[in-house]
Amino acid sequence: MLVGVGLGPGDPGLITLKAIDTLKKSDKVYVPGRLAADLVAPYADCEILDFPMTKDDEVLNEVWNRNADIVAEDAKDGTVSFGLIGDPNFFSTFSHLRRVVHERYPNIEITTIPGISSITSFASRTGTAIESSFEVRDPTPVTSRIILKARHPRDIVDSLESEGFTEFVFAERLFSDDETIITDKEKIPEKGNYFSIIYARKG
Numbered sequence: 697m698l699v700g701v702g703l704g705p706g707d708p709g710l711i712t713l714k715a716i717d718t719l720k721k722s723d724k725v726y727v728p729g730r731l732a733a734d735l736v737a738p739y740a741d742c743e744i745l746d747f748p749m750t751k752d753d754e755v756l757n758e759v760w761n762r763n764a765d766i767v768a769e770d771a772k773d774g775t776v777s778f779g780l781i782g783d784p785n786f787f788s789t790f791s792h793l794r795r796v797v798h799e800r801y802p803n804i805e806i807t808t809i810p811g812i813s814s815i816t817s818f819a820s821r822t823g824t825a826i827e828s829s830f831e832v833r834d835p836t837p838v839t840s841r842i843i844l845k846a847r848h849p850r851d852i853v854d855s856l857e858s859e860g861f862t863e864f865v866f867a868e869r870l871f872s873d874d875e876t877i878i879t880d881k882e883k884i885p886e887k888g889n890y891f892s893i894i895y896a897r898k899g
């Protein structure tokens with residue numbers, strides 16, 4: 697199994713208990729750099745994988761494939777953590793690594809543990825309260841949207857479809873015993889709970 701472990705923004709006090717537990721139980725821990733290595737150090741030995749900053753596609757492909765092979769070799773028969781700064785699903789090295797590992801080794805189970813991302817860290821450190829809709833982007837076009845408080849999920853999906861969104865995930869009470877996650881658009885219900893989110897993507 698391969699686990700992407702969010703280590704938070706850099707403060708050793710902002711790592712989750714679940715992240716620490718997973719690092720301690722892992723057979724092997726990899727990280728993409730020194731900052732992540734320092735955060736992991738109190739809980740596990742780790743190895744830094746090299747991800748050179750280059751735009752050369754050939755070099756990039758070779759590096760991703762090599763790193764995927766290294767990680768997969770351990771993840772075939774044990775638990776491997778890949779620790780990284782922030783959250784493993786937000787603009788993260790892990791997202792591409794998981795894609796390449798999945799393509800090359802489809803039998804390896806892959807999961808993630810959320811971490812405090814730079815977005816919520818920024819809000820905290822600067823005293824910025826986000827109280828209405830906002831945009832987070834890097835230089836790429838905006839292709840996804842997250843809707844909170846999705847009490848009327850079907851209506852929301854219909855409206856987003858008319859804007860060109862094609863893929864939807866409905867999630868309620870995440871990480872609780874009553875967690876619901878629906879990825880089949882046709883099964884998204886009329887009524888939702890306050891603790892609900894819709895993720896929509898343009899394909």
Ligand SMILES: C[S@@+](CC[C@H](N)C(=O)[O-])C[C@H]1O[C@@H](n2cnc3c(N)ncnc32)[C@H](O)[C@@H]1O
Pocket residue numbers: 705706781782783784785786787788789812813814815817
């Ligand atoms: C590749 S993304 C990684 C984001 C990370 N996975 C997360 O959840 O925050 C790198 C970008 O995140 C932002 N970032 C990450 N850590 C930060 C920090 N401690 N302070 C300010 N910005 C940070 C910067 O904009 C940086 O260019």
